[in-house]
Amino acid sequence: MSGGRDFMYAAVLHAPRDLRYERVPVPSPGPGEVLVRITTNGLCGSDIHFYREGKLGPFTVSKPYIPGHEACGVVVREASRPGGPPEGRRVAIEPGIPCRRCALCKSGRYNLCRDVVFMSAPPINGTFAEYAAVAADFAHPLPDSVDDESGAFVEPISVGVQACTRASLKAAGTVAVIGAGPIGLVTMLVARAFGASAVYLVDRLAGRLALGAALGTAATIDAGAGDPAARILELTGGQGVDYVFDASGSSAACSSAPALAARGGSITIIGWPEKSAFPYPVESIIEKELDIHGTNRYCNAFPRAIGLLAGGRIDVHPLVSHRFGLDRVTEAFAFAADNPAQTIKLMVRTA
Amino acid sequence: MSGGRDFMYAAVLHAPRDLRYERVPVPSPGPGEVLVRITTNGLCGSDIHFYREGKLGPFTVSKPYIPGHEACGVVVREASRPGGPPEGRRVAIEPGIPCRRCALCKSGRYNLCRDVVFMSAPPINGTFAEYAAVAADFAHPLPDSVDDESGAFVEPISVGVQACTRASLKAAGTVAVIGAGPIGLVTMLVARAFGASAVYLVDRLAGRLALGAALGTAATIDAGAGDPAARILELTGGQGVDYVFDASGSSAACSSAPALAARGGSITIIGWPEKSAFPYPVESIIEKELDIHGTNRYCNAFPRAIGLLAGGRIDVHPLVSHRFGLDRVTEAFAFAADNPAQTIKLMVRTA
Amino acid sequence: MSGGRDFMYAAVLHAPRDLRYERVPVPSPGPGEVLVRITTNGLCGSDIHFYREGKLGPFTVSKPYIPGHEACGVVVREASRPGGPPEGRRVAIEPGIPCRRCALCKSGRYNLCRDVVFMSAPPINGTFAEYAAVAADFAHPLPDSVDDESGAFVEPISVGVQACTRASLKAAGTVAVIGAGPIGLVTMLVARAFGASAVYLVDRLAGRLALGAALGTAATIDAGAGDPAARILELTGGQGVDYVFDASGSSAACSSAPALAARGGSITIIGWPEKSAFPYPVESIIEKELDIHGTNRYCNAFPRAIGLLAGGRIDVHPLVSHRFGLDRVTEAFAFAADNPAQTIKLMVRTA
């Protein structure tokens, strides 16, 4: 229960740069939903996009809403329908709820459902709040061995799990990750957990490359100091890597990926480039018989991400660069918006 | 044996538009090779490229060579090493012989071997000749139920088999093929043989679309009369197709493919576009979580193409638009070079 | 609407051999359900098991229920929730409704859901009735090109689609089907639609083998006249087949499957053997590196089965051996129970 209160505190975005920490009603869970007391939120780049620009892709902030979708917490009211997590169970919240009825849902690719309701995509409220209601089967139980910060990381880890799954990453493969932001770094960790024998990390920011090196890259490549493809070929005996992941969000970096890939290799595109169409070396796809995989959020990934954490296959704590309390959430957003290069993952602790 | 003669007649390309039907030595098979008396050759678009322009991609006609790589014939001298087809056995010739030793060869993707020796890629001789020598295991036995013209079609069918295999085409899927030239039409037939429930064919040439319709398309789409994507969405209840194959060789057509694909669908690129890089709608790959597959020739496809023919799953005879004898081969090349829109597959019969 | 009546006629099984054609209430569809006026039912072997013995596997007839789960009909009342088929739309009924919430449902393998509610598994009512209520998204629209008998065949075709999908049947592969009953014959047709180059059919009943031959087998094999494995090796040049399907329901036949398979081949078991455990040649699995796949009903198969029918890839009419009206349903059950060898598929027409 919500402590007898029917209101709660939340971060509400009213307009660009106008985020307020204020009282709002506690959400009322529907019949198949649990009410979760949020303990920890991670701050995602997309939250910052809405904060700074008031829009992202097809979504626009047209009325006040609560951002946030990287959260874990504790069930305080179980669902009316049996089968979900009981009161007191710690859970990670999967924020996109699909229709469960279309062909894509029934075939297991529910992330592609046209009717996904995604928490924190305006006007749908998200998790920067004391409480959130979520479908019981999208509140994934966390074992004791997974702490709250790791629980808030289940969402971005799931992005990496989806990417490595879409890539059909096989153990012992070689990997290049373009872009060493939070998603690139998580993808690197997940690729390692999938058994990659060597991961090469490409970026322009020395600090991020240094963090990657500390986390286990085989080599880091400064994209500002020469051609990354030439360096990759040098490192792989002229072959290129088996798997390229583009987490750069840059169309120029994205179109450099085929040059990094080995014959028969693959490229998985995670980061949305800033343009919808741009010059791409299509001939390389044919010549090397490459596979290009798009990846859009995740499906069936949360339990796997939790399994990787619980099994000790991934440690995300080094990615936490800053920590705030929920009452300082407006400060946290402003800091992240103004210091993108210095921020890896910023964590907001509720209690 | 080659009838006691040590010379044979062959089509020899000396320079652009300078193809001569002339006497050359009968090739001497190596220890693992069979000597094949060629009975039928199909004329491929790449042969015509060399005929017209003297070059194609990285290959240039720098000295006289014999074109042709869509051939079948009869073994007239078996290999010294046992295991190959015996004298008198009809065979289809797979023209690209890999090294058999690199990692790509050993893992089954020998078409990507860097050391493939490809018959008819200058200066390597091809099959427009009375005889050809070929590795015994690349001379694939033909059952009696597969006639010579079908045997000469095993090579282009293999291109279609490779494309549908790379696409992981599952039976009952819906398909769009862009480009109704010989490869597009063969891909349509192979997609049908793989169990596609509906194949939509896109081109600008009415004659080719009419041929496609006669071969079993669900609908043909005139790319010159409106937006093919809009028509595909109309035909598929707003979903798009599960599998797009681009056999157009046009960068504009190639970049239109993502708009035809359903969420979670795939695009397989067969035709080499005229440019190596061009604007491509990469955002769609992410949004719809598409897979893009390049396809480069074929591997392990000849026995499957023969199986499809022998099992009556494909009939290629309607694709044969013209027939010539080998002694009129220069006429055949000139005709095909000058009448691209009228020619589907031109067959050259040796005996 | 059910014509203003609140009752309907149905076949109700009270006890073994006690099937009555009687008045029962029209079912009341729930919020996500449509009401379907049934036009055609196929009679399944499992219906006959309940009719003869009153039980099958874990299910027992403990109170009167309506059998039948191979049905098509017309929507007469649409669901309250939007998105389902409208009134007047012809549909095939997928009879097993899963929970939609467990990990197996969400990953696309909903047939393995522990909470599937399966129509006609006692005490759940089935489709041998004038009306049935079913989840709107499990009432699959039929195009006009699929007639009612074909519509009633969508369920058994889906069993074949599931089997061929579980087998990852690739076009041009060779196939042996053990057991030429309705499921074996349907699997043969589906394997052909998936592009099998040759299907060999094994049974002991001459009539069924003759039907198989008429439907396109490459060869039929009389299991009573010699060792089927020896014959398969003879027919495949000593290799064995790529894919074996066991639809025999016999443990002896089931354990003969590995001997029919080629090295690297697979075996898919559809028919429930009469024993739960029996001697199996496990060493062959290792030596030939075989894959054995179990298959249990179907998931995501109905739309594919409909696509194969609509695309003209399968014609099931030759499998219909007998036809009855619903008012003669008791006669139909008695006939099928007493003449198993003479019955392939018995159809019951409602209107």
Place this chain on the structure above:
Amino acid sequence: MSGGRDFMYAAVLHAPRDLRYERVPVPSPGPGEVLVRITTNGLCGSDIHFYREGKLGPFTVSKPYIPGHEACGVVVREASRPGGPPEGRRVAIEPGIPCRRCALCKSGRYNLCRDVVFMSAPPINGTFAEYAAVAADFAHPLPDSVDDESGAFVEPISVGVQACTRASLKAAGTVAVIGAGPIGLVTMLVARAFGASAVYLVDRLAGRLALGAALGTAATIDAGAGDPAARILELTGGQGVDYVFDASGSSAACSSAPALAARGGSITIIGWPEKSAFPYPVESIIEKELDIHGTNRYCNAFPRAIGLLAGGRIDVHPLVSHRFGLDRVTEAFAFAADNPAQTIKLMVRTA
């Protein structure tokens, strides 16, 4: 070069229990072969079978031969054909050389080639010698980071890589390994390297279970102290594991595997049971829609095993239970033959 000598010392098995350390000719490499000076050999259970019983499966010791096939060494004479490892390069020896020409070889499953020549399968000589000749492309280069004992472990690791690859083991899956002998333990390590979130190890020997626990199992299960299936269900919340590997070599243990598997799970059989056929719970395969995979040696696994070692994903040193010099090889065999339960991996160092 072999130091100017034309003879070498080797372990030669003349008859059961009659192993002699004696002078034999240095092998003469063929045109595509390198000569390798062996530095380290692992002792395999199959070597011990021949030592104790003089036969194993289809192979019998009918004349003296050299056992051993888990070896690494240094190239002392490169192949006449270019492309292989140069003189001085450390290599791991893949002992089974296929024909390279059959359909199985060309499609990448060369381990299933009917004409594999396998070193140490009598009468073919193996690697318990100072020198061995091997096809240049089956002498796999070792980076400096992989020491000699690890190099000698590449062969058994490859067995584990093949098993996990055949199982399509996906990261975050749960695993049970039946049998904690060397292959079971290696499979556990490889499963961990592939990203398994939890590996449960089943055996009857406390010492082996303790070693497994030290190597990272989630739990060990004493098969002598209750039903392993019941314990697995308890550990997995009633689900069973996603992947079972049977490395027991026991038909009783092998047939217990389906009870350990989750619905939709798989079983991979590595260990050759002592009987060729035995009672197996086939019904479970259908009910749970399981996949059973046989696994026979390995293909394309050596480079991956080396990658896992080089990338620090596997440490095999804890599996080395005993070390001998080559001059004490007869003592090593006798010890292993007489102390099976005490021996995990026994290493024989040449120099």
